[in-house]
Amino acid sequence: MTRKADSDLTPDRIRDALRTPVLGRRLEWRQEAPSTNGVALELAQSDAPHGTLIVADHQTAGRGRLGRVWHSPPGCNLYWSLVLRPPSPSADSTHYVSWIPLVTGVAIARALHALGLARVSLKWPNDIQLQERKAGGVLCERTGLRTGNSAVVVGVGINVNSDPATFPEEFRDHTTSLATEAGAPFDRSRLLGEILAQLEDRLETMAGERHEDVVEEYRELCSTLRRQVRVHIVGGETLEGRADSIGIDGALRLIPNDATPSQGSEPIVIHAGDVVHVR
Numbered sequence: 001m002t003r004k005a006d007s008d009l010t011p012d013r014i015r016d017a018l019r020t021p022v023l024g025r026r027l028e029w030r031q032e033a034p035s036t037n038g039v040a041l042e043l044a045q046s047d048a049p050h051g052t053l054i055v056a057d058h059q060t061a062g063r064g065r066l067g068r069v070w071h072s073p074p075g076c077n078l079y080w081s082l083v084l085r086p087p088s089p090s091a092d093s094t095h096y097v098s099w100i101p102l103v104t105g106v107a108i109a110r111a112l113h114a115l116g117l118a119r120v121s122l123k124w125p126n127d128i129q130l131q132e133r134k135a136g137g138v139l140c141e142r143t144g145l146r147t148g149n150s151a152v153v154v155g156v157g158i159n160v161n162s163d164p165a166t167f168p169e170e171f172r173d174h175t176t177s178l179a180t181e182a183g184a185p186f187d188r189s190r191l192l193g194e195i196l197a198q199l200e201d202r203l204e205t206m207a208g209e210r211h212e213d214v215v216e217e218y219r220e221l222c223s224t225l226r227r228q229v230r231v232h233i234v235g236g237e238t239l240e241g242r243a244d245s246i247g248i249d250g251a252l253r254l255i256p257n258d259a260t261p262s263q264g265s266e267p268i269v270i271h272a273g274d275v276v277h278v279r
């Protein structure tokens with residue numbers, strides 16, 4: 001789980017592993033970057049095409065959801081971002097955009113299944129989990145809404161070959177890596193190629209007539225559903241209850257534990273939050 005002299009993640013190896021006609025056809029490689037999402041947001045403003053891929057071996061200021069830091073040591077993990085230009089504005093493209101982070105989680109889970117890791121699940125909205133420990137996450141950021149140069153940047157961090165014992169103490173108990181769970185290292189370029197193939201396939205499905213197929217696939221992989229959970233709602237309160245369903249809008253429907261009889265069991269719709277599985 002140390003840095004290899006002959007790295008498994010180089011621009012040439014990534015190109016060899018790509019089988020996608022669109023995603024990753026423009027590749028921006030950085031040995032080190034503050035944040036691949038930051039690079040992608042800049043490139044999106046300078047007309048980077050749909051599917052532009054930015055990959056770094058090391059991030060010095062990796063960003064997580066809700067303003068957190070994403071621990072991004074060199075030589076062992078995957079840190080990458082894609083510039084996506086959604087189909088033209090319409091009611092359907094609103095669904096498309098809100099589902100990009102969830103669909104990315106589905107693509108990662110399916111790629112890991114294809115590479116032999118069976119017990120992968122998604123904690124809503126898009127934590128990649130193995131045995132209830134986090135192995136990866138997705139951070140989506142939008143840009144260009146006012147300039148008409150609209151893009152979604154989808155950023156993915158996966159703990160591939162790192163040793164969780166080297167993680168900052170506050171993450172150690174609930175973090176893992178793919179190699180730890182599989183008992184063997186993964187080839188990062190191959191894994192990236194597999195994820196992008198799965199993602200391109202599902203983005204096409206989302207943009208077409210079969211949006212509901214991907215929603216159903218997400219629901220099957222989501223370990224939050226039907227669980228007792230605690231949710232810290234972004235900019236709001238903390239609630240406990242039963243995770244009832246995921247709507248077509250990607251939002252979580254929670255039946256709170258303290259719902260009074262007069263409130264009935266009307267679910268609360270949560271668009272952004274942080275979930276803890278209580279049991």
Ligand code: BTN
Pocket residue numbers: 034035036037038059061062063064065066068070078079080081127136137138139155156157158
């Ligand atoms: C999360 O908090 O679960 C989301 C983590 C997303 C991290 C990735 S690493 C590549 C990309 N660049 C960033 O700065 N963040 C995302």
